[in-house]
Amino acid sequence: MKAFLGGPALLFCPGNRPDRFLKAHARADSVILDLEDAVGASDKFQARRDVCAALPELGDNAIVRVNAPGTPWHEDDVAALRTASAQTIMVPKVESPSQLDSLKGFDVIAICETAAGVLHSEAIASHPQCIALLWGGEDLIADLGGRRSRSPQGVYYGVVAQARHSVLLAAAAAGKFAIDAIHVDFTDMEGLRKETSEAVDMGFDAKACIHPNNVGIIREQFAPTQTELTWAAEVLAMADSHGGDVFAFQGRMIDEPLLLQARRIINPTQNSGGK
Numbered sequence: 001m002k003a004f005l006g007g008p009a010l011l012f013c014p015g016n017r018p019d020r021f022l023k024a025h026a027r028a029d030s031v032i033l034d035l036e037d038a039v040g041a042s043d044k045f046q047a048r049r050d051v052c053a054a055l056p057e058l059g060d061n062a063i064v065r066v067n068a069p070g071t072p073w074h075e076d077d078v079a080a081l082r083t084a085s086a087q088t089i090m091v092p093k094v095e096s097p098s099q100l101d102s103l104k105g106f107d108v109i110a111i112c113e114t115a116a117g118v119l120h121s122e123a124i125a126s127h128p129q130c131i132a133l134l135w136g137g138e139d140l141i142a143d144l145g146g147r148r149s150r151s152p153q154g155v156y157y158g159v160v161a162q163a164r165h166s167v168l169l170a171a172a173a174a175g176k177f178a179i180d181a182i183h184v185d186f187t188d189m190e191g192l193r194k195e196t197s198e199a200v201d202m203g204f205d206a207k208a209c210i211h212p213n214n215v216g217i218i219r220e221q222f223a224p225t226q227t228e229l230t231w232a233a234e235v236l237a238m239a240d241s242h243g244g245d246v247f248a249f250q251g252r253m254i255d256e257p258l259l260l261q262a263r264r265i266i267n268p269t270q271n272s273g274g275k
Contacts, residue, residue, distance in 0.1 A: 006030050006061040008206040008222035009215040010179065014038035015047035015064075021054045027212040029219075030061045035077055036068065036092050044073050052084035063109065065090040069099045078103065088131075093139065096120055097127040107131045109179065112170075113139035118163045125174035132177035134208060135167035138184060149184075154191055168202060180204040186211035196221035224265045232262035 007029025013020050015035040025031040033054070039047045044067070051064055066077035066089055081089060082105070090109040094100065095116035100108055108129045112121040113136030125133050137149040137160045149160045156164065164181070171178035180199040183192040186209065196207055196218050207218045224232070235249055239259055246255045 007219065009218040010063070010206055010208045011212060011215060012038065012065070012182070012208065012210045015051045016040075016043040018050040018054060021051075021058065024212065025058050025062065028209075028215050029206075030063055031058065032063045032065050032090060032208065033058075034065045035073070036065050048073075048077060048080050052080050052086075055084050055086055060087060062086075063088045063090050065092060068093040078106075081106075090134070092136075093117060094124055097123045097130075100124070100127045100129045103129045109134055109177075111136055111139075112163070112167050113137075114143040115140070118166050121167050121170035122173060125170045125176050130174075130176060132179055132205075133167050133171040134179040134181065135163055136181050137163065154188075165202075168204060172203060177205045178203065180207040182208045182210050183214065184210075186214055189213075189217060193217050193221060222268070224268075228265050232265035235259065235262040236266065 009029045010032055011024050011028030011030070012032045012034050013024035015033050016039045021031070021033065033051045035044065035047055035051060055062055055064075064077075064081055064086055066081070067073035069091065078089075086106070088107040088109065089103070090111060091100070091103070092111045093114055094110040094112060095114055097120070100110065106129060108127075109132040110117075110124050110127075110130050111134045112118050112124060117124070118135070118140065121133060121135075124130060137156065140160060140163055141147070141149045144159070146157075148157075150156055168178045180196070183195050185191060192209075192214055199207055200222055206222075209215060209218060231250075235254055235258065238247060238249055239254065239262075246253055248254070252258065
């Protein structure tokens, strides 16, 4: 993974809570200082100043989520972060690659969380400033005029799952990182564990969260199990002895796609996004 991730757990921290910046930075692999949803209109100016002041101490693993393009605060956020020499910014509600044209010099994580954003995610991912895509189910449902993103059983409705998959495919096709959305109920540890496991199995590179207690579960699920490590090591050892030919192992035919999976278990940075 690129340095901006530092690991799979990305933790949001309100931009108007400078007392929490260092704590969140210490707990997570990357901290996302949030100037958007977590900060009310009356606090935007001070939050921006506090975030910019904190960046030198936080270093490369700090990401700043600016306000969305077209809002009264977006351009001022970007200008202030340029002055503060911010490296990585997260841009919400991106709907067109042209919205990233003015962000030269930044590494941009684009959030595809509207109908237009999801449908244009492939073009957005291909923009030279974009290094990663994140998707968002709750904003998507709001944009669609819906009421909730999940069934009473906690399963994503089909249109939300489709958005998740579309953003993952778009990021992979462009060779960029794919970041899975937050699990909104941060107290639902079992639901978070299941959702993160799905994200890992599908190929997401990281997952965002909104509470420090979620970080450990995300790291745990992204780390390969001992069983997976043993399987991968044995498969790769047998592959060397077969000279590149297909072979059978534990009831499965092992060919190049399964060898790629084994290599990624051993080395998670291999064949991940951000090529």
